[in-house]
Amino acid sequence: MDLEPDSTSITVAREVVAASDEDLPSRRVRKPSAKARLNQTFQEITEDVIERATETAGGGRQATTRAATLVKERGKPMEDDTKGLLLTMAKQTKELHAAVKIMFDAWKKSETWNKNIEAELRVATAELQTIKSELQAVKGELQAMNPSVSYADVARSGLVGQGRDSRVATSGTATLPSRSETLFCTIDTSRVEGGSDKPNAGRIRAAVEKEMRAMDGQASWRCRAITVDPRNADRIRIICRDDAEHKLIK
Numbered sequence: 001m002d003l004e005p006d007s008t009s010i011t012v013a014r015e016v017v018a019a020s021d022e023d024l025p026s027r028r029v030r031k032p033s034a035k036a037r038l039n040q041t042f043q044e045i046t047e048d049v050i051e052r053a054t055e056t057a058g059g060g061r062q063a064t065t066r067a068a069t070l071v072k073e074r075g076k077p078m079e080d081d082t083k084g085l086l087l088t089m090a091k092q093t094k095e096l097h098a099a100v101k102i103m104f105d106a107w108k109k110s111e112t113w114n115k116n117i118e119a120e121l122r123v124a125t126a127e128l129q130t131i132k133s134e135l136q137a138v139k140g141e142l143q144a145m146n147p148s149v150s151y152a153d154v155a156r157s158g159l160v161g162q163g164r165d166s167r168v169a170t171s172g173t174a175t176l177p178s179r180s181e182t183l184f185c186t187i188d189t190s191r192v193e194g195g196s197d198k199p200n201a202g203r204i205r206a207a208v209e210k211e212m213r214a215m216d217g218q219a220s221w222r223c224r225a226i227t228v229d230p231r232n233a234d235r236i237r238i239i240c241r242d243d244a245e246h247k248l249i250k
Contacts, residue, residue: 130202
């Protein structure tokens with residue numbers, strides 16, 4: 001049996017309400033990248049050119065002119081971006097060049113300082129070697145004079161620091177040879193101003209040997225010994241082997 005709806009009955013239907021824009025969750029709009037903008041620009045230009053070319057098939061010149069104008073207008077932002085990028089790169093290159101120059105100048109100063117130190121070390125080494133040679137020569141001469149006399153005995157006696165014509169007795173039974181047998185030339189450097197260029201025993205020895213070797217028959221000549229007066233460091237003495245050598249040195 002069919003039931004017909006009564007005129008007094010109420011029909012309830014489900015109401016569908018469209019969601020408004022305010023009810024939708026808000027989303028953050030991301031700004032397209034430069035590459036995306038360029039692709040979009042070229043795509044729009046291509047579509048526009050094709051569309052205009054289709055519409056104006058009979059007027060090719062007009063379509064070409066409009067397309068060129070459109071490309072020029074839409075390509076300007078890309079040109080501005082390129083210029084900005086080039087300016088940024090130029091600025092960074094300039095800063096990098098300045099930093100490299102500062103580092104190079106610092107390295108150059110350090111290299112110069114190292115070279116100066118090396119030169120000073122070579123000079124000091126040469127002087128020490130000269131002093132060592134002088135001590136060996138003095139030791140050899142003393143042993144040749146009297147094997148029983150030590151270097152300390154000679155230093156205490158003042159053999160090389162005083163005048164001649166006297167004899168010195170050492171502790172014990174050993175007796176030193178007469179000072180009249182020791183010939184020397186004295187060089188006074190007191191009038192030379194102090195500094196790195198002031199003559200010392202090593203430089204005087206080198207200069208004397210150079211002058212003596214320049215003479216005939218003296219190619220291998222060497223100083224017997226060079227000593228410094230213990231009472232006056234400005235007085236440097238060149239010990240001679242005999243009267244002939246004494247005259248040559250003088």
